Amino acid sequence: MLRAAQARADAAGEIDWVVSVDSTVVRAHQHAVGARKGGSASPHSDAPGAA
Template sequence: MPERYGPWAMPHTRFRRRVTNETFERMLRAARAKADVAGDIYWPVSADSTVVRAHQHAAGARKGGPMPASDAPGAA
């Protein structure tokens, strides 16, 4: 980090303060509103399920690999 910013804790403190008081969110909302008025934003969005995949842990997979056949639901 350049010396002109002082010790690392100073910019970090400023960054955290701006995160907690939502300065960045307000800046983003203002930029989006300005771009929307100018017609610079194209809003339609589409997500195809063949492209969007969840990680195995998000799908409820067990830790440590597949379940043994003897523990599988419905196994006698």
């Protein structure tokens, strides 16, 4: 149904086909995201809910 509606609207000139591509890559060092040195998975003492 969607394809048929798009085809009718395209044939009538009611659709502007605009394509936007974002190829952004974001990288962060492991220490920048709060990873503990040595790979410890225990929560930070100041974190909410930490015991």
